[in-house]
Amino acid sequence: MTDGRANQYACTESVLDITPDAAVVSNLGVASYVLASVSDPKRARNFYQWGSMGVTTAVGLGLALSTDESVTVLDGDGSLLMSLGVLSTVARYDPDNLTVVIWANDVYGTTGGQSLQASHTDFAGIAENSGLNAVTVQDTEAFTGAYRDATESAGVTVIVCHVDPVDPDARPSFDFPYIARRARDSLTTETS
Numbered sequence: 001m002t003d004g005r006a007n008q009y010a011c012t013e014s015v016l017d018i019t020p021d022a023a024v025v026s027n028l029g030v031a032s033y034v035l036a037s038v039s040d041p042k043r044a045r046n047f048y049q050w051g052s053m054g055v056t057t058a059v060g061l062g063l064a065l066s067t068d069e070s071v072t073v074l075d076g077d078g079s080l081l082m083s084l085g086v087l088s089t090v091a092r093y094d095p096d097n098l099t100v101v102i103w104a105n106d107v108y109g110t111t112g113g114q115s116l117q118a119s120h121t122d123f124a125g126i127a128e129n130s131g132l133n134a135v136t137v138q139d140t141e142a143f144t145g146a147y148r149d150a151t152e153s154a155g156v157t158v159i160v161c162h163v164d165p166v167d168p169d170a171r172p173s174f175d176f177p178y179i180a181r182r183a184r185d186s187l188t189t190e191t192s
């Protein structure tokens, strides 16, 4: 464990505590495994992304633009690095119902912990200069406060949360069409 970093499990629990009805679009791999660990893995509004590295924030933006419900993206730093231009697109639309969390663990955790070689990269600075609100947090308590603020404020906030790498056992369903249909249905009916 690295000192002074947030706990991804506890932070993901905070997301569900603060926004229990939110659609949560989780990056492939670790972000989805953690989400499945701390919630019912069959939670309909857990929209796990499989195989599709680099699209989680874009999918979250599209979803936020097509529903009035709250949408939270749980992306990975390596995946965001593949598609940094999406921040400009998010800022172009800036929907009030979208919050973007980046789990910054400095590694490609899902594929074995290879170094990202991006510790010099200021993701929050890039988000801010793309026209978004952004904050960097280093511990779980700060994350919880930042997430609450983000969900209560206008426009999109990007929360870059420095976390220790984790290796969860949980595996949600890999049936992607089913997951997508389930999320869609839960957002177009009264109950979640």
Ligand SMILES: Cc1ncc(C[n+]2csc(CCOP(=O)(O)OP(=O)(O)O)c2C)c(N)n1
Pocket (backbone or CB within 6 Å): 027, 028, 029, 030, 031, 051, 052, 053, 075, 076, 077, 078, 079, 080, 103, 105, 107, 108, 109, 110, 111
């Ligand atoms: C285009 C593409 N390249 C590579 C992969 C393999 N892959 C899956 S998850 C992953 C690592 C993702 O890293 P990050 O976004 O930092 O999230 P973490 O796994 O650390 O939570 C990689 C390289 C893939 N699925 N798609």
